[in-house]
Amino acid sequence: MRPVPRPADRITVSMSVNGGPVERTVDSRRLLADFLREDLGLTGTHLGCEHGVCGACTLLVDGRPVRSCIMLAVQADGCEVTTVEGITPREGLNPIQQAFKDHHGLQCGFCTPGFLMTLTGAEPSEYPDDESIRELLAGNLCRCTGYEGIVEAVRAAWGRDEREGRRP
Amino acid sequence: MTARPSFIGAHTPRVEDDRLLTGGARFGADVSLPGMLEAAFYRSPLPHALIGGVDPSRTAELKGVAGVFTAEDMSDVSPFPDFDEHARPVEIFPLARGRVRYAGAPIAAVVAADRYEAEDAVDLLSVDLDPLPPVVSVEQALAPDAPRLYPDWPDNAVIEWPVSNPDAIAEFDRLEDGAFTVGGRYEIRRHTGAPIETRGVAAEFREGRLTVWTTTQFPHIARTMLSYCLPLDESDIRVVVPDVGGGFGVKAEFYVEEVTIPWLAMKLGRPVRWIEDRREHLIATCHARDLVLDLEAAVGPDGRFRAVRGMAIQDLGAAEMYPYGFSPTFTAVGHITGPYRIPHQSVGVLAAATNKTPNGAYRGFGIPEAAFGIERLMDKAADRLGLDRNEIRRRNLIGQEDIPYTTSAGAVVDSGSHRETFEETVRVAAERREHWRDRLAGDPRIRVGSGVVNYIEGVTPTYFMTTGHWTSFDSCSIRVNPDGTAVVSVGVSTSGQGLESMLTTLTAEALGVRRDQVRIVMGDTDRTPYGLGSWGSRSTNVASGALREAADALLGKAVRIAAHLLEASPEDIEVYDGSFEVRGSPGAAVTWRQVATAANIRTMDLPEGVKPGMEASASYDPPGIEHTPDEYGRVNAAATYTNASHAAVVSVDVGTGQVRVLEYIVAHDCGTVINPQIVRGQVVGGIAQGIGGALLEQLHYDEFGNPLSTSFLDYHLPTAAEIPPMAVLHFESPAPEMPWGAKGAGEAGIIGPAPAIAAGVEDALSEYGIAEITLTPITAPYLLGLLPSG
Numbered sequence: 041m042r043p044v045p046r047p048a049d050r051i052t053v054s055m056s057v058n059g060g061p062v063e064r065t066v067d068s069r070r071l072l073a074d075f076l077r078e079d080l081g082l083t084g085t086h087l088g089c090e091h092g093v094c095g096a097c098t099l100l101v102d103g104r105p106v107r108s109c110i111m112l113a114v115q116a117d118g119c120e121v122t123t124v125e126g127i128t129p130r131e132g133l134n135p136i137q138q139a140f141k142d143h144h145g146l147q148c149g150f151c152t153p154g155f156l157m158t159l160t161g162a163e164p165s166e167y168p169d170d171e172s173i174r175e176l177l178a179g180n181l182c183r184c185t186g187y188e189g190i191v192e193a194v195r196a197a198w199g200r201d202e203r204e205g206r207r208p
Numbered sequence: 209m210t211a212r213p214s215f216i217g218a219h220t221p222r223v224e225d226d227r228l229l230t231g232g233a234r235f236g237a238d239v240s241l242p243g244m245l246e247a248a249f250y251r252s253p254l255p256h257a258l259i260g261g262v263d264p265s266r267t268a269e270l271k272g273v274a275g276v277f278t279a280e281d282m283s284d285v286s287p288f289p290d291f292d293e294h295a296r297p298v299e300i301f302p303l304a305r306g307r308v309r310y311a312g313a314p315i316a317a318v319v320a321a322d323r324y325e326a327e328d329a330v331d332l333l334s335v336d337l338d339p340l341p342p343v344v345s346v347e348q349a350l351a352p353d354a355p356r357l358y359p360d361w362p363d364n365a366v367i368e369w370p371v372s373n374p375d376a377i378a379e380f381d382r383l384e385d386g387a388f389t390v391g392g393r394y395e396i397r398r399h400t401g402a403p404i405e406t407r408g409v410a411a412e413f414r415e416g417r418l419t420v421w422t423t424t425q426f427p428h429i430a431r432t433m434l435s436y437c438l439p440l441d442e443s444d445i446r447v448v449v450p451d452v453g454g455g456f457g458v459k460a461e462f463y464v465e466e467v468t469i470p471w472l473a474m475k476l477g478r479p480v481r482w483i484e485d486r487r488e489h490l491i492a493t494c495h496a497r498d499l500v501l502d503l504e505a506a507v508g509p510d511g512r513f514r515a516v517r518g519m520a521i522q523d524l525g526a527a528e529m530y531p532y533g534f535s536p537t538f539t540a541v542g543h544i545t546g547p548y549r550i551p552h553q554s555v556g557v558l559a560a561a562t563n564k565t566p567n568g569a570y571r572g573f574g575i576p577e578a579a580f581g582i583e584r585l586m587d588k589a590a591d592r593l594g595l596d597r598n599e600i601r602r603r604n605l606i607g608q609e610d611i612p613y614t615t616s617a618g619a620v621v622d623s624g625s626h627r628e629t630f631e632e633t634v635r636v637a638a639e640r641r642e643h644w645r646d647r648l649a650g651d652p653r654i655r656v657g658s659g660v661v662n663y664i665e666g667v668t669p670t671y672f673m674t675t676g677h678w679t680s681f682d683s684c685s686i687r688v689n690p691d692g693t694a695v696v697s698v699g700v701s702t703s704g705q706g707l708e709s710m711l712t713t714l715t716a717e718a719l720g721v722r723r724d725q726v727r728i729v730m731g732d733t734d735r736t737p738y739g740l741g742s743w744g745s746r747s748t749n750v751a752s753g754a755l756r757e758a759a760d761a762l763l764g765k766a767v768r769i770a771a772h773l774l775e776a777s778p779e780d781i782e783v784y785d786g787s788f789e790v791r792g793s794p795g796a797a798v799t800w801r802q803v804a805t806a807a808n809i810r811t812m813d814l815p816e817g818v819k820p821g822m823e824a825s826a827s828y829d830p831p832g833i834e835h836t837p838d839e840y841g842r843v844n845a846a847a848t849y850t851n852a853s854h855a856a857v858v859s860v861d862v863g864t865g866q867v868r869v870l871e872y873i874v875a876h877d878c879g880t881v882i883n884p885q886i887v888r889g890q891v892v893g894g895i896a897q898g899i900g901g902a903l904l905e906q907l908h909y910d911e912f913g914n915p916l917s918t919s920f921l922d923y924h925l926p927t928a929a930e931i932p933p934m935a936v937l938h939f940e941s942p943a944p945e946m947p948w949g950a951k952g953a954g955e956a957g958i959i960g961p962a963p964a965i966a967a968g969v970e971d972a973l974s975e976y977g978i979a980e981i982t983l984t985p986i987t988a989p990y991l992l993g994l995l996p997s998g
């Protein structure tokens with residue numbers, strides 16, 4: 041059995057970040073979010089609570105949404121990590137990003153990368169209606185929008201009936 | 209001169225969005241400087257204590273620690289100046305001096321190589337605290353033998369403003385014609401804005417100049433405050449606001465960390481950064497509300513309100529907050545009669561210091577509290593008379609024939625659609641309530657009800673009653689570069705509402721340039737003219753007032769140049785979409801680029817008498833604002849007043865007491881709508897926060913003054929699953945005195961939900977004879993307690 045690392049032990053990790061290989065030596069206690077933000081300069085991932093509730097730090101590890109504020113960088117060793125920078129096309133916006141823009145799915149934008157990554161990691165067919173979309177989104181907090189524009193953006197991005205669930 | 213399509217009211221995409229959607233924005237925590245150190249604070253674990261000493265010796269075992277600092281080290285720093293003449297003086301020091309008055313007060317700052325190590329060092333400090341008995345409620349605070357937070361005060365009252373208006377009191381003495389009184393104590397408990405981005409400050413001191421990056425809503429005020437506290441001239445301080453992840457008022461306070469971090473950077477000669485964590489945020493960033501409105505109304509037999517009297521009693525927390533935490537309570541008193549013709553009021557203010565986090569601003573700023581009080585009283589009076597709850601409002605609402613109407617608080621309502629929004633909301637709410645009753649009829653535990661409420665909101669207010677110092681103006685300067693692009697710098701500052709887009713649109717409108725020719729600069733005191741920042745639903749009004757004046761000056765000049773270049777008369781020039789044309793001569797045109805090139809580069813192309821350059825500045829102070837109240841508290845403290853009616857359709861589970869908002873209806877009037885999507889977003893976002901405050905959010909303390917809501921696990925923000933679909937109905941009553949007729953929309957949404965939901969719940973439970981709902985949040989245990997047992 042390997043010895044349990046202590047917090048300040050330096051450990052070398054290698055992973056793929058947004059498609060490119062990364063190898064760094066980090067403190068074993070370094071959070072994945074801090075590793076990406078501070079060491080790699082990928083500041084699109086935001087920290088709103090640092091205790092796993094708000095979802096602002098959501099990104100994809102091997103295609104699945106995780107909260108990078110409660111995951112260590114060393115736990116991502118050997119994984120594929122995708123952040124908001126990684127889903128952004130070289131020019132313009134991807135369809136989910138564009139839908140957020142079209143439907144006013146953001147105001148301050150601090151929560152937005154987290155929502156985008158939650159949605160990128162979701163399988164639309166598992167969320168057939170507004171209620172299930174809202175359940176999915178309930179893992180991310182937004183304090184600005186009242187979620188209306190976000191729900192509309194999801195509908196648009198997923199090709200749902202625009203008026204579904206909406207009343208005059 | 210101008211006859212062209214307008215951008216006002218058109219759907220235009222936000223210019224901020226691309227950077228925010230792609231991870232390209234730069235928030236406070238993204239500011240990183242070469243050689244930067246990071247700070248963490250040792251915060252008091254006790255609500256009330258004397259500080260003995262701080263022993264940093266054990267931090268020596270950590271190699272990255274650059275220093276541990278306490279108040280004693282900061283002798284060259286002045287406390288915040290205190291400008292208020294009515295309240296007891298409070299000295300605010302960047303680090304606690306001698307005594308702590310709330311759990312969370314910063315006692316020591318530790319600077320280290322990074323945040324991990326700084327936090328390690330905080331854990332290694334030994335701090336000697338001598339506990340004092342805590343004061344945890346207004347009742348305790350005002351008891352004769354209460355421990356005092358400020359030993360040189362005779363009691364714990366921070367401000368007492370009794371009001372005794374004889375005209376109001378007379379109405380209570382003369383009830384013989386069948387008039388009666390209703391009263392109640394209406395309580396909005398302690399909650400807070402809780403933006404998803406916490407606060408953060410970074411500072412660098414280089415060649416005698418200090419640069420401070422801070423998540424503030426008012427950079428120029430922050431700079432002025434820094435100059436009052438630090439031994440630096442104001443011109444040697446630059447405050448820069450990065451992208452801000454939501455403010456909602458809590459970032460319109462000037463915080464002690466905004467002095468400490470710059471001071472550390474000066475002291476250490478290295479850049480220093482501090483990023484607040486969420487636990488700190490919930491105990492060290494201002495709290496809000498925690499207000500009891502003890503109200504009584506004299507009501508005629510016809511349901512018409514004749515007068516309101518009472519007291520607004522606030523648990524202010526430790527009072528170490530600037531701008532003052534009691535000012536929302538005065539705003540509550542200023543809005544106590546809402547949009548109703550209630551001729552007289554006599555409502556005083558009492559704010560007491562307790563050992564809790566100091567109160568400050570939160571969106572709505574007293575108006576949600578006022579609406580809860582007066583709307584609950586309206587419902588109560590209607591019930592007493594056996595009158596329909598909508599009917600009593602109909603009898604009291606301001607109508608078009610009353611406008612301009614001066615409320616009993618002195619607010620001059622210059623425009624509005626008070627009855628129109630109400631009738632429309634009543635109509636839609638009745639329909640929707642029936643829809644939901646049908647839809648949920650199968651569930652024996654579910655009851656459905658609705659409530660409709662109204663309010664007015666003073667927008668673009670004076671800051672004098674909040675700060676005792678600043679008043680109400682703002683400014684703008686515009687420079688058109690030789691290529692025809694316009695750089696517009698303003699004293700207001702954004703925290704995510706979409707202000708950049710609003711100002712881009714207004715500049716395009718005012719100058720006749722294309723939207724993509726506009727660049728907005730804000731949030732940088734070196735690059736923008738002085739202004740008071742963004743709060744009080746003011747930014748669009750004040751910035752556009754200044755912008756319009758500056759733009760008009762430039763446009764007048766540009767038209768003369770264009771006319772000269774086109775050999776036409778200035779009266780015949782039209783400008784749109786970046787070019788100047790001669791009316792009636794299609795094809796004869798020059799671009800803004802050609803005009804600006806003439807003004808800035810090829811000055812020999814200028815007509816006689818036109819000076820080179822293409823730059824103008826203006827300031828704007830909204831007309832009609834009064835800065836100080838009379839003896840009865842009457843004051844027209846805002847430039848204009850929005851109005852709205854809200855309805856909540858709610859379900860109540862009579863088994864569990866759980867309330868759900870099924871649907872929310874709002875008819876909203878903020879004057880001319882410049883960008884409908886942004887206005888809708890502001891309204892809907894505000895309603896979501898209001899629903900949170902009405903049902904979920906409370907900052908709890910135990911009986912010893914320990915904060916219990918210190919994470920998002922204990923402080924519940926509403927999620928997408930709790931926020932219902934909303935119907936937003938727009939009304940437009942332009943403000944006669946405001947540029948473009950717009951009224952601020954930033955705060956309105958948050959005002960209605962608490963009283964609308966309370967009324968809806970009572971309606972849903974009417975068959976049970978439920979006791980009156982008098983407080984928020986309306987939690988399940990509270991509600992079950994109101995139901996007759998059995």
Ligand code: FES
Nearest residue numbers: 088089090095109
């Ligand atoms: S920052 Fe990770 S969940 Fe809030």
Ligand code: FES
Nearest residue numbers: 147151182183184
């Ligand atoms: S857009 Fe501000 S928190 Fe979501």
